[in-house]
Amino acid sequence: MTDDILLISMVVLPFVGAIIAAFLPTKARNAESWLAGAVACGALGCAVLAYPAIAAGGALRTEIPWLASSGLTLVFRMDGFAWLFAMLVSGIGFLVVLYARYYMSPEDPVPRFFSFFLAFMGSMLGMVLSGNLIQLVIFWEMTSIFSFLLIGYWYHNASAREGARISLTVTGTGGMALLGGVLLLGHIVGSYDLDEVLSAGDLIRNHPLYLPTLILILLGAFTKSAQFPFHFWLPNAMAAPTPVSAYLHSATLVKAGVFLMARLWPVMAGTPEWFWLVGMAGLSSLLLAAYFAIFQQDLKGLLAYSTISHLGLITVLLSLSSPLGAVAAIFHMVNHATFKASLFMAAGIIDHETGTRDMRRLSGLFRFMPITATLAMVASAAMAGVPLLNGFLSKEMFFAEAIETHVPSILDTVTPYVAVLASLFSVTYSIRFIQAVFFGPPPVGLPRTPHEPPFWMRLPVSLLVLSCLVVGAIPGRTIEPFLRLAVTSVLGEATPEFSLAVWHGLNVPLVMSVIALVGGALLSVALRRYLATSQDGPPFFRRLKGQRIFDRLVALVASDGPRFLERYLTTRRLQPQLRLLVAAAILAAFLPLWRQGPGLGGLTFPPVFDPIFALVWVVGTVCAVIAAYQAKFHRLAALALLGGAGLCVCVSFVWLSAPDLALTQLLVEIVTTVLILLGLRWLPKRVEAAMPVPLSLATRVQRLRDLILAVLAGLGMMLLSYAVMMRPAGQTVGAYFLDRAYTEGGGTNVVNVTLVDFRGFDTLGEITVLAIVALTVFALLRRFRPAPDSIAPPMQQQIQRKFDVAAPDREDGATLSDYLYVPSLIMQWLFPIVIVLAIYLFLRGHDLPGGGFAAGIAMTSAFIMQYMAVGTRWLEDRLRVLPLVWMGFGLLLATATGIGSSLFGYPFLTSHSRYLEIPLIGKVPAASALLFDLGVFSLVLGATVLMLIAIAHQSIRRIGPVRAANKAEEA
């Protein structure tokens, strides 16, 4: 039980912290740091507390069933390897928080930084602790997203935006590939559970789908760990704040790829495919990135390439498929995390205190910041692999593995030579890092006068460097038990015997180390003059940039390609698009019919033929056809005919036992008509010419084509619906609803009970959609304006106005204000009556036709009538119309009712029903669904009123001052 709490809180804590951090004030640097530090410490504490159980030889595991029926369960699982990573992620996370407190300047909005930072930490911990592969991929993608947000933290900076975009594109694409790979893996094994996958090694390696699975998973890992040829995003990501780089590129983000490779190593490795793919990527990254790193002028750029190179080293070790190689790989993951985090922090301190990271401008800083310089020197010595430091140990192990022959091939033969060469380069760039920055003459023309940073900013660096020293000097007493634990949990019974010792005797790896150290030192001396003034980037390769190729590709996929396709294959015009759409829909319906045989055979005429119903539909179809014919020139007539067709639909609903539908249709018909009437005045006037111009041939062809399409669509729908209607209905869920509506839903109107009870969740979704649409309408109309009125006041109004002006005893506009006086009076009187009707419809809804939807729209029509009767201004002076509030209230009430049921231990939106005796009124249904329906009512009312009055308000909006000025200028 405690284990469950430990595991879950490790993942949940950072996310909770992220949410809190987001809401702290902008300037709260200290509060944010305390919060983030406490969260990181908490996660670290959880990991420490979990240690005894893991050391005792078990993996902690906790499951939270989610969709158990589909085999989806949240699994958190911590074995030794996950534990080691969790320690790294939370421990280095804590140090980075401390560092960031002093690094971030008071102008930076820190809530955003710490919120993203904690969320990233949570995703990373979630990924490390995932015991289910799908879950792992989700957390993996979350690390991509949060790293995107962190890299782009200074979004006012173009290079930060660029770097963030590239990293998201590359790692996100890799994540997609990984998802594919994981799905294949789950298909092969039959389960996504990590434990089951890890015990199915032979099955996976011998499966015909092994190679595609491997390629997809490796694509994910290589992009994440910036392996060649996907390495280019990492140097670009250096535009991030240094704490982000220190965290992402040492212990976390880029380690995710190698973490995954190590995690799946027992089941995926050991095949020639694995050796070649992983080995090639690893070796080329190892060598090329080390070479590139020498020629960087930016401190962080050098560290970025060195990171790629060291990740390449880990990848090579994993490619060898030997258990000792895996041991060395895991060991180097830890070592690299410590020395690289401290180096990034040191580079950040230098940048922070001097104002530049350009190694050509920096020099002689030793005299200004001796302590930082010493720390950085030790850390870069660890990076170079100098004895007595942790980097040396894992590098020796690497050399020892490199000279062994694992798979006889040319790749295996060159590995030791490449290893020595890359190691030599790494010595060179490590020396260059130190020599260029800290030694030489005092710097000139720096933006700031350098000095030592505050103690607390240096503390994280000191701690990390100390750990490099301690691990390097006495590995057996410090890291060995933890490493053994991690390795055992990955390798299981295949765990080899290994010992971490500084002195292994005079052997080949030692000779290789000496060659690398001496050769690297010589090379750095040889290159010193060239590098002091050279351009950024390595010679010969300066022009060949992965990024440029990437940009080309992106342009091809995102702009040039589509533009080409658009020009030659598609159109921007709506009509051809719709025509294609309709044709495709007709084809899609026709094809299965054609393949299966029409299936219309055996259809007979219906037994019942009602002449009156037929007559109704004669009217309906005539209305529809004339509306179609007249919609261009006679808009008002078309609108009226549309209403006619709508009424016909409404009558059919009444006829065919759907009173609720008829009611709703009728009410909606009213508001739709009002709505379109409101919009009509802003359409351009269109008058049919007395002598129609003869149509061109193209137009005739087009119209004929449209007519054929329309007739085909109509015929198709007719046949389809007829065919369905003439078939006996199968067993539907409707019978179930009818059975339970009264006993369980407490209402006799089954449609309403279905809406507010059985399918309440659907209804909640639908009213949310309604709210969104209403808000969109509202927002659009606030921003955009319809065209200025295109129609002058009608003739009648003009005459009346002239009369007023001519008559001495009448004011201008007096007659106009009395326009429709009697109807408007009646409409005012109708206000309470319609409201009572709406309440009546609402209350009876559970048992008889009515309900929240119908009542809401009825209420809307009450308001609209008032708007029409007395005018917008008059009404809004006297009546508070607050559709936004009503909408919000409705949505909240509906949701709260749903949540309320869970207070009593029932699932979301379970309803409770009973009848209440109220004096005078009698028995009143009081189901909790009534509250839900009240929410529906309030939302529908708010949404429809909002849409209608948003359009109505356009009439009284004046032209803004800018536009008025423009108009005056034009005139």
Place this chain on the structure above:
Amino acid sequence: MELVLALGIGVLVGSGVWLLLRPRTYQVIIGLSLISYAVNLFIFSMGRLRVDAPPILGPAGSGPAAYADPVPQALVLTAIVIGFATTALFLVVLLASRGLADTDHVDGQERR
């Protein structure tokens, strides 16, 4: 009755599709409304046509067979309301487009 309703649905769809393919925004909005009538009726007819059998339970339980299928009705009811909302949205887009482009052509510009 089924034949009449099927014919009605067919004519509504036909008129609607014709209008959908016209160049003026107002024609398209009327066409969409006609099509939405037809689609609502179509979905409704999936529960088969019943006369005098509204799904409102009587005092004495008489079994599900005595009532029309309530599920398509519930579906259509929300569809009607949402249909109104989309009509409103389309109308606003139409007005905004007319305000910006000074034409009511669906492409925002007259055909050259």
